[in-house]
Amino acid sequence: MHSIYLKEGREKSVLRRHPWIFSGAIRRVDGAPECGETVAVRSADGTFLAHGAYAPESHIPVKLWNFTESEPVDEAFFRSRIASALALRRTVFHGKLPQAYRLICAESDGLPGLVADVYGEYAVCQITGAGMERHRELVGRILLDYVKGVYERSDVDSRTKDGLPARTGHLAGAELPDVLEFEENGLLYRADYRGGHKTGFYLDQRDNRRLVAECAAGAESVLNCFSYTGGFGLAALKGGAKHVLNVDSSEGALALARGNAARNGFSDDAFETKEADVFQFLRSCRDSRKSFDLIVLDPPKFAETASQKERAARAYKDVNLLAVKLLNPGGQLFTFSCSGAIDDDLFAKIVDSAASDARRPLRIVRWLSQGPDHPVLTSFPEGRYLKGLQAVAPV
Numbered sequence: 001m002h003s004i005y006l007k008e009g010r011e012k013s014v015l016r017r018h019p020w021i022f023s024g025a026i027r028r029v030d031g032a033p034e035c036g037e038t039v040a041v042r043s044a045d046g047t048f049l050a051h052g053a054y055a056p057e058s059h060i061p062v063k064l065w066n067f068t069e070s071e072p073v074d075e076a077f078f079r080s081r082i083a084s085a086l087a088l089r090r091t092v093f094h095g096k097l098p099q100a101y102r103l104i105c106a107e108s109d110g111l112p113g114l115v116a117d118v119y120g121e122y123a124v125c126q127i128t129g130a131g132m133e134r135h136r137e138l139v140g141r142i143l144l145d146y147v148k149g150v151y152e153r154s155d156v157d158s159r160t161k162d163g164l165p166a167r168t169g170h171l172a173g174a175e176l177p178d179v180l181e182f183e184e185n186g187l188l189y190r191a192d193y194r195g196g197h198k199t200g201f202y203l204d205q206r207d208n209r210r211l212v213a214e215c216a217a218g219a220e221s222v223l224n225c226f227s228y229t230g231g232f233g234l235a236a237l238k239g240g241a242k243h244v245l246n247v248d249s250s251e252g253a254l255a256l257a258r259g260n261a262a263r264n265g266f267s268d269d270a271f272e273t274k275e276a277d278v279f280q281f282l283r284s285c286r287d288s289r290k291s292f293d294l295i296v297l298d299p300p301k302f303a304e305t306a307s308q309k310e311r312a313a314r315a316y317k318d319v320n321l322l323a324v325k326l327l328n329p330g331g332q333l334f335t336f337s338c339s340g341a342i343d344d345d346l347f348a349k350i351v352d353s354a355a356s357d358a359r360r361p362l363r364i365v366r367w368l369s370q371g372p373d374h375p376v377l378t379s380f381p382e383g384r385y386l387k388g389l390q391a392v393a394p395v
């Protein structure tokens, strides 16, 4: 096995079990390991630190598999990591797994480059790095111990950084049916696993959808911005809201949202959709003096990287400012950011600055995050990407 030697002092993050080695930490690569090959990471004095997968073109050329010299990265390794990921889900869901959940959450489950979401009897996975790419068939085979069939949605941008082409299609076991339907919090949903975002559904918002359902009782008017396939909108109606307006720029997502609403017995009158740019739509509501009892803002990732942080912060500020102005007295705002570069403190500051400009002192009543099937390793805080606030406008 080839070895990669770190610069002096750069072993510290590995000793704390952070799973990434940045290019600036590497002093010397012994031999010429292939892209995706397992290498030994060593400190400057040659002490073994970790096994990792090598991706020479990436700014993170090594992602770490384990920290044990005697544990090879073989089938037994992948089997034990996947079993441990499932054990954690059983624990957090008290033995009763939801029909749809994230089974494997990459670094946070000790498997950099692999995401696997379960929808009923099937799994949809994403392989995002060169290391995992080498083991994709093995992983597909192991997943068949848990599900009937596995589909691959490896069409994410991060693959290009590791020099990998996009790939989608059948990976293992039975072919998936055209429709993956599942129940969540008493509602029927469909995952658009072939063409939708992520693996077809935003599983990370499960708990927040339930919270919106609980808080929507008595709401006459709900505005669900960046609605995608209507998750929060359906939850609000289920919870007792009278009317939900779902706004998204994708007519395809809205069509799926309307299908989801119909299957749950909600009428077009109660569940409306509007294809529009949310920023423009919120301005038009302001101009026509519309207002709402409950507003959800769940925008796409405005900051893909840390360098886009400032521009993203301005976009979050704009959209929150527009929304805060539309809240009825005592109205509730559920506002989210899934940009890793925007941390909780910054997000709360952005929302505060929106509230201040709108002259509507908001009170935060809950700090929200991703669900427990999206765990965060203490040594890898980067795993916590989703943050949100529930805030209430003054009466």
Ligand code: SAH
Residues within 6 Å of the ligand: 197, 201, 202, 205, 226, 227, 228, 229, 230, 231, 232, 247, 248, 249, 250, 253, 276, 277, 278, 279, 298, 299, 300
């Ligand atoms: N809240 C959703 C997930 C939102 S994903 C859920 O829980 O399932 C973000 C959505 O924002 C996508 O559907 C995308 O089509 C939409 N979107 C992105 N930019 C937009 C814009 N400027 N205006 C309206 N919708 C936008």
